[in-house]
Amino acid sequence: MVLRRKTPADRLFYAILGLSLALIAVIYCAVNQPASHLRFEVKERQKISVFDGQRLILQNVDSVAISSAGGENRILLNANDFTEDPHFVATYPEMQQFFIKQSQVHQLMSQHQHIFLQSGDHSSSTPYPVNIQPKRKLRDLPFEFWFQLAVSSIGFLLGCWIWALRPNEIAPRIFALLNAAYPVFAFSAAIYSTRDLALNAELFRVLVAINTGGALLYGCALISLFLVYPKQLIRTQWLWAIPIFFSGWWLLDTLFLLPEPSMGGDLPITLQMLSAILCMVWQWRANRHDPRAKVALRWFALWILVSSGAFVFLVQSTQLLDIQLNMSQAYSFGFFLFVTIGIAIGLKRYQLFSLDRWAFGILYWLAGAILLVLLDAFLVMMLSPLMSLSLAILICGLVWLPVRGWLQARLLQRKKLSDSELFERILQVSFAVNEQERQLQWKALLNDLFQPLNLEISEHENNSQIEDNGLVMYTPQVAGLAAMRLSYPQQGHRLFNAYDQQLVQNLLPFLAQAVESRVAYDKGVREERHRIARDLHDDLGAKLLSGLYQKDVDQAKQAIRQAIAEMRTIVNGLLGTAVELNMVLQEFEHEVVTRLQSCGIELNWQQNLGDVPITLSYAQYRHYISMLREIISNIMKYANAQSVIIEISLLDSQLVSVICDDGNGFDGETNQSEGNGLKNLRERATELSATLHFQSLPEAKGSRVELIFPL
Structure with missing residues (x-):
């Protein structure tokens, strides 16, 4: 089995x-004890008052006498006989006498259904009849x-x-x-x-x-x-x-x-x-x-001082100052529950490291309370109780509170970055010149925040979490920064806690956004540099090269002028200056006329933009002019045309450009045999948010290209 x-x-x-x-x-x-339902109160350790429910029977007497009918079996009880615990009496003979009287009273109550009670100081007083119940009820x-x-x-x-x-x-x-x-x-x-x-x-x-x-x-x-x-x-x-x-x-x-x-x-x-x-x-x-053991011990000390300190403050100090609180011994047993709860948490080590900070605060409060009691106890020997308490409170306020603040600053306050410093450090991480420097800046920030004994790269990629009872904290991978493992914070003098974890969790989204913004900025810079290099090479370089090989001086000068105009346009684009559409079209018309005349092609330029001035951004200008140039180049290379018609008009805030020729005809929607030219046109149209349509005219009378983009 x-x-x-x-x-x-x-x-x-x-x-x-x-x-x-x-x-x-x-x-x-x-x-299962006989019950009289009487309530006895002892004041000033010797005066006895007796109540039957809410009715006052005897008040402030030195002793109480109980007896059976006719005054027989009379038992005299004093204040000691009503004590909660026999250990409160002064001597063992008094304790033995206490037990003897307890036995006598119990026997009297067990043998009689009615007993009589009167003041022991005045035997001539009228006895008060008391009904005795053989058992107590739960509600009693x-x-x-x-x-x-x-x-x-x-x-x-x-x-x-x-x-x-x-x-x-x-x-x-x-x-x-x-x-x-x-x-x-x-x-x-x-x-x-x-x-x-x-x-x-x-x-x-x-x-x-x-x-x-x-x-x-x-x-x-x-x-x-x-x-x-x-x-x-x-x-x-x-x-x-x-x-x-x-x-x-x-x-x-x-x-x-x-x-x-x-x-x-x-x-x-x-x-x-x-x-x-x-x-x-x-x-x-x-x-x-x-550090783990030190935090556990500090936690235990807190709860033991809470329990014993509360007992001393509420019981011993009140007796010392002769203040009668009449607190039952039963309530003092509740203080031991504090010890149990505190040690239970410590032994289980359930989030023990989250309790370290405010445990210090309670210890300081208890120290202040104990100091007040000791100081008042010293002063009560020389002054009246009221004056001594007032003076003790004054001294504690003037001395203890500043000392407490100094101790708290020395022992509790840890090196902490202000919000502005934290913001600046995060920006330093994001503005680092490369990923290696960014990682070093992130490690430096974590080191200044937590001062760990060990700080190393980890393979842990999940959310930030605390392990090994607060000895270790992991930070996850974020925005290209490696995950980190931190151990023994504040040079091993404390453990990681929930506040540390929350701080990291709050930093990570901000850091990720800052780093990603920086990465996006660097990417934009690289793309802009690439675009400028492409424009310089494709446009300015082409014009300068064309002028270099011109045999006619006038044509060479014209090519140089075009190159200078192109350079001016590029510079304006870098400065963010908008380009006037009319000026762009005038320069382009002159360029197209020159190019087509060299091939014996006639140009019919039609422009209807009204009187409203229209400007283009640098990106719009570059894509638009490059697309028109590519279309004209294709006509010159492949169409065998005799004439070209270019119509530029404005329709519902859209710039409509139509280019027609009388050449061989071409359907750009299906024909892919012309290399990368059409592909580049479509890519630029996408960048321009434009629509591009190719159409062969009927009876092989040429082709038509329509370019429309919003202004």
Whole structure:
């Protein structure tokens, strides 16, 4: 038979099942107690007030007497008898007396359906009858009871969640043990701290022992956790020395062998907290070269100081300043949930690197709060409480806030480029003279932004992402720039976080647009240079060469004049100057007349453009004139024509040019035997957004070419 391996879901199921059984047992124990439904309030640590619902029965008395009918079995209760936890009393004899009275009151309530209550200071006062119910109802259980159950259950499930995902690692196991101890001390305290009036003494002793043992187990697990995480500092077997030592301490407290109760509860827990902090310092030194471990430790320190600092600030400092907040012990257990949540996140390492920045902010806030408490505690010894608090706030405002700002600037602020500097650096990348220089500029920008220990080209081409728990960040390939791998930011003093990733993601589109614009600009420059070279070679060069071989002086001068005019046109095109159409056509007419006369061909030039001045851009001029020249050249070479008619007209903002000859005829739509001439004509027509039609006239009377383009 093959046993199925347990999955995380199985482990969580068993944890929830065990928790459910424990909750049922705790609730059963809490409701199966006699109930008086009275509410007792202790003020100034000695004055007792008693309420029946909203009705005030006794107010500010030093003691309360309860008895059966006729004043029998009279029991006198003072402020100590209403304390939530027996460890709050001063001595063990007082604790034993506390348990004796609890047993007496519980026995009285269990044996009688009616008891009587009156002030212990005035035996002559009228007794107040109280009806005793044998059991409490669920609705009778106070909010503090459910609060302790809720926070400890959440902590327990968080611990089990981490352990279920990583059951074979020692840190999650210890973390699970730590959170298993949470409901141990919280569940037991929930029963006795929210009791109605009394519990059975034996049950009370057992619950207190369980509470103390659970609290000490929690502290042992916390110390052990920081001895193994992030780096194991001691051998695993040596961890057993911690619970063995505190087990002896717990036994001495349970047997009342310590000098006083506070040494059995408060002292060992305080020592455990200090030991955990020392272990964190040890871990910090051991991991000083590991940024991930340092961030984890900083995160742990935040949550431990949040929990313990809040407890000190709300409980210890209020007692020091003699301020009565009357906060129940139950709510202090909620602070431990902060520790659980913080360590759970740290152990899971889920986006831990995104929490580093504001963890510092909370630590500074806590430091300011602790400084205020300590300063006020010092001043209260010399001044009145009100004056000392005001003076402490003033000193903190004048001293701590500037110091905090200086520390934040020193420790938190990293080298950061301003928006204008960032914009300038991106432009430097895009304006680099070549791709190699552009890549170097991009690397320099990333280096100044994040100061990584390693910056190298990567094959990673996806979106920017963070890996290896924040040690490494990848930037994708963009606009011809290679993907980059950055590791150990700020010279290894921190990890990459979500802000870094978002910064890169915001930069990439801007960088891509800038680089692509630069590349497009360079491409346009190259194309423009190529066009100028072509114009100089094809037009200006041809005219100069033609003039060079002219034997007639007048013809040579005319060719030179045409070359000068062509050069002027090219220069005007470079300067962006528009060309007047009438001037272009006059020069072209003179050119065509000369060329056709040399071949014995007669020209009939017809032009009808009206009086409105028309200008052409340089590109329009070059393509238009080149197409007309190509058409005339084809007529001279292949048509055997005697005459040529050229009609230039304006129709609906379109320039219409029609060239007819009386030669052999030619259908340019289907005939492809004339080489590249027709191909060049069609390419130029496309550049000009023009339509070009070839047609042979009927009865072999020549051909007709129509060129139309919008102005």
